[in-house]
Amino acid sequence: xxxxxxxxxxxxxxxxxxxxxxxxxxxxxxxxxxxxxxxxxxxxxxxxxxxxxxxxxxxxxxxxxxxxxxxxxxxxxxxxxxxxxxxxxxxxxxxxxxxxxxxxxxxxxxxxxxxxxxxxxxxxxxxxxxxxxxxxxxxxxxxxxxxxxxxxxxxxxxxxxxxxxxxxxxxxxxxxxxxxxxxxxxxxxxxxxxxxx
Amino acid sequence: xxxxxxxxxxxxxxxxxxxxxxxxxxxxxxxxxxxxxxxxxxxxxxxxxxxxxxxxxxxxxxxxxxxxxxxxxxxxxxxxxxxxxxxxxxxxxxxxxxxxxxxxxxxxxxxxxxxxxxxxxxxxxxxxxxxxxxxxxxxxxxxxxxxxxxxxxxxxxxxxxxxxxxxxxxxxxxxxxxxxxxxxxxxxxxxxxxxxxxxxxxxxxxxxxxxxxxxxxxxxxxxxxxxxxxxxxxxxxxxxxxxxxxxxxxxxxxxxxxxxxxxxxxxxxxxxxxxxxxxxxxxxxxxxxxxxxxxxxxxxxxxxxxxxxxxxxxxxxxxxxxxxxxxxxxxxxxxxxxxx
Numbered sequence: 001x002x003x004x005x006x007x008x009x010x011x012x013x014x015x016x017x018x019x020x021x022x023x024x025x026x027x028x029x030x031x032x033x034x035x036x037x038x039x040x041x042x043x044x045x046x047x048x049x050x051x052x053x054x055x056x057x058x059x060x061x062x063x064x065x066x067x068x069x070x071x072x073x074x075x076x077x078x079x080x081x082x083x084x085x086x087x088x089x090x091x092x093x094x095x096x097x098x099x100x101x102x103x104x105x106x107x108x109x110x111x112x113x114x115x116x117x118x119x120x121x122x123x124x125x126x127x128x129x130x131x132x133x134x135x136x137x138x139x140x141x142x143x144x145x146x147x148x149x150x151x152x153x154x155x156x157x158x159x160x161x162x163x164x165x166x167x168x169x170x171x172x173x174x175x176x177x178x179x180x181x182x183x184x185x186x187x188x189x190x191x192x193x194x195x196x197x
Numbered sequence: 198x199x200x201x202x203x204x205x206x207x208x209x210x211x212x213x214x215x216x217x218x219x220x221x222x223x224x225x226x227x228x229x230x231x232x233x234x235x236x237x238x239x240x241x242x243x244x245x246x247x248x249x250x251x252x253x254x255x256x257x258x259x260x261x262x263x264x265x266x267x268x269x270x271x272x273x274x275x276x277x278x279x280x281x282x283x284x285x286x287x288x289x290x291x292x293x294x295x296x297x298x299x300x301x302x303x304x305x306x307x308x309x310x311x312x313x314x315x316x317x318x319x320x321x322x323x324x325x326x327x328x329x330x331x332x333x334x335x336x337x338x339x340x341x342x343x344x345x346x347x348x349x350x351x352x353x354x355x356x357x358x359x360x361x362x363x364x365x366x367x368x369x370x371x372x373x374x375x376x377x378x379x380x381x382x383x384x385x386x387x388x389x390x391x392x393x394x395x396x397x398x399x400x401x402x403x404x405x406x407x408x409x410x411x412x413x414x415x416x417x418x419x420x421x422x423x424x425x426x427x428x429x430x431x432x433x434x435x436x437x438x439x440x441x442x443x444x445x446x447x448x449x450x451x452x453x454x455x456x457x458x459x460x461x462x463x464x465x466x467x468x469x470x471x472x473x474x475x476x477x478x479x480x481x482x483x484x485x486x487x488x489x490x491x492x493x494x495x496x497x498x499x500x501x502x503x504x505x506x507x508x509x510x511x512x513x514x515x516x517x518x519x520x521x522x523x524x525x526x527x528x529x530x531x532x533x534x535x536x537x
Contacts, residue, residue, distance in 0.1 A: 036227060039236065056232060057504050058225035061513040063521065064215065068222035092223050120216050140215065146518030149526070157210050165212070173212075182213050190216040193224045 033089065037082050047079035048072075063144050067123050091119045094192035114179075116191040121178050131172040134158055198520055210525045230498060235505045236444075237437045238408050244434050246457060271456050279455045287358065294361040318342055318466055319395040319425035324417055327427040328489055329399035330407040331440035332447075333454070334429050337462055344397035345369070355447045366394060395425070400482065401502040406439040407431050409496040413486045415478040423469045426485050428493035432461035443505065465492045 038044075040052050053069045054060050062068065072080045072088045090110040108115065124132040124140050137158045145154065165173045165181045173181075198217065233239075245267045318341075319325040325344060327334060332355060335346060343366070350370040351359060362368060400413035407430065418424065431438040436457025440450045454460060467488055472481040490497045 033227065039232070053226065054508070056225050056229050057500060057509040057513075058229045058231065059222050060509045061517055062218055062222045062225070063514060063518050064218040065222060065514070068219060068226075071219075072226075089223060089227055092220065092227075120213075120219060123215055123219060124212075141210070144214065144218065144518065145522045145525075146515055148519055148522040161210060161212065178212065185211075185213045185216075187213075187216070190213065191220055193220060193227060 029093075030086065033086060034082060037085050047081050048085065049079055063146065064123065064140070067140070067143070071119070071123065089193075091116055092191060092193040094194065095188050111192075113187050116187050117179055117182065118175070120191065121175050124173075131170070131174050132178070133172045134162060137161060137173075198517075198524065208526070214521075214525070231500045231504055234405050234409055234411065234498070234502075236406065236441060237439050238406050238433055240433055244436075244458070246436070267458075271458065276455055283451070283455070287354075290358065291361045294364040319344070319397075319427075320423075321393065321395060323395045323423040323425050323469065324420070325395050325397045325425045325427055326400050326413070326417060326485060326489075327397070327429050328407075328410045328493065328495070329401050329404055330429065330431060331404055331438050331450070333438055333440075333460060333462075334399070335397065337429070337464060338397060338427065341464075343394050345394045347371075347396060347398045351447070353447055354451070369396075400486075403502040403505055404440050404442060405502055406441075407433075407495070409498045410486050410490040410493075411498045411500055411502040413482040415482050418472060418482045418485070419478040421472070423471055424485055425469050426467040426489050428463075428465040428467065428489045430463045430465075430493040430495070432463070435459040435461045438462070463493075467492060 037048070040055070041048055042052060042055070043049070050069055050073070053072070054065075059065050059068070072084060074080070074084060087110065093111040095111055095113070121132070122128070124136055126136055126139065138154060141154050141158060149157075162171060162173060165177045167177055167180070168174070245264050325338070327338065335348075338344065345366055346362070346368040348359075348368075348370060350356070350372060359368075359370060363370070398417045400417050401411050402414055405411050436454065436459055438454070438460050440447075442450075445453070470481075470485055470488070472478070476484075487497055489495075
């Protein structure tokens with residue numbers, strides 16, 4: 001066990017591959033984020049662990065910090081490589097006008113409105129059954145409010161939210177219902193970060 | 198938080214609220230205000246030192262040629278001279294302090310105090326506070342006046358120098374992980390004795406990279422007495438003075454410093470400040486911090502420099518949760534019995 005684990009972008013082919021696959025991000029952004037990735041990687045083994053993320057104070061105090069960190073890690077894994085790191089952050093690139101007229105037959109970019117909504121949906125849907133159940137909603141609510149609201153009050157908030165969103169009567173929120181509830185929300189603005197200055 | 202979440206629907210929860218936290222979290226992953234202060238400053242234009250050239254771009258062969266010449270000058274000309282000088286001075290310091298330390302009272306040390314007058318220099322019985330970037334801060338201030346130092350005890354080369362200094366003056370050295378109130382008591386005794394040298398303290402508690410001033414620990418501001426703020430700013434064009442102690446040992450750091458172009462430093466002695474009647478120590482500390490940052494041209498951060506080594510406290514997360522609660526419940530308060 002020696003040397004760095006390959007992150008997939010050491011070669012020019014690696015970078016091109018990235019650009020094609022994640023057409024949401026530009027070359028200079030990739031370089032900048034790579035340098036951020038290496039500075040977070042204290043173990044210097046080409047991957048990040050959950051501890052590496054928790055070292056970021058502003059993320060550690062975020063009520064949903066743990067869920068967000070989980071979003072970076074592939075199913076059942078404890079390490080994320082640079083590709084995975086990029087993939088998650090790519091959801092937050094702002095949607096630019098010129099991208100709207102891009103090739104309709106190509107893969108949908110990760111920062112499309114639909115993919116951004118999917119990202120938010122997955123933060124709720126812990127068991128990945130494509131439905132947000134009452135329990136899952138309660139869990140997230142509890143993380144966001146801490147100890148400041150009683151179980152009863154929180155229960156009512158959850159019930160009311162599901163009632164308003166649920167259209168097929170299964171007492172859970174499917175992705176389609178989620179999208180419908182948020183159709184008036186400016187998702188592009190709420191889920192975009194300017195990462196290059 | 199208010200602007201983004203409350204927007205149109207203050208008073209109830211929306212499924213979209215999660216987006217605010219997701220965005221904030223990922224923003225912090227991409228770049229955060231705090232961890233960047235614990236590594237060297239990223240320069241806008243290159244100063245011909247390869248260590249500051251994180252994103253290497255080949256610009257032109259001329260620049261490369263200049264860089265090579267720079268290396269020859271720094272490593273072959275400047276370094277040997279500086280190393281010789283450093284070795285000789287350390288030897289002198291150790292032997293001189295051993296000799297002087299033998300004398301009772303150590304009054305001899307005070308005679309070396311220069312006679313030149315500079316406005317706002319810290320007086321006896323006062324506390325001098327400054328922002329901290331490296332142990333060089335101490336050297337620079339000490340070359341301009343005598344102080345009693347308060348600091349983390351180190352091993353190795355720096356430890357040797359510390360031990361030598363302890364022979365001739367009263368300094369307070371402690372273990373960072375065990376800092377407790379008894380140090381506060383010792384400081385109080387020290388400044389009460391007007392014959393003693395002014396204390397030099399770095400309230401940030403650790404080295405920061407000179408781009409911003411982080412939280413000042415309130416300890417020094419509780420003891421009373423006059424505070425003399427000093428702002429120290431290094432010019433990054435000539436060399437990087439920041440000591441990243443988690444990454445470099447003292448020896449490596451010294452070598453880096455010796456092979457830079459130079460260490461150019463601006464020191465401003467600011468007018469003395471005193472805690473006001475109604476003010477608490479934290480508020481006073483922030484006031485002093487703002488003055489130092491303004492003079493030195495650095496930004497102000499409320500974050501604790503201790504985050505370099507420690508995890509952030511849970512209470513900050515609880516504050517965030519409380520804030521959110523206030524936005525999604527009517528009237529902003531709990532316990533009014535309403536069920537939504």
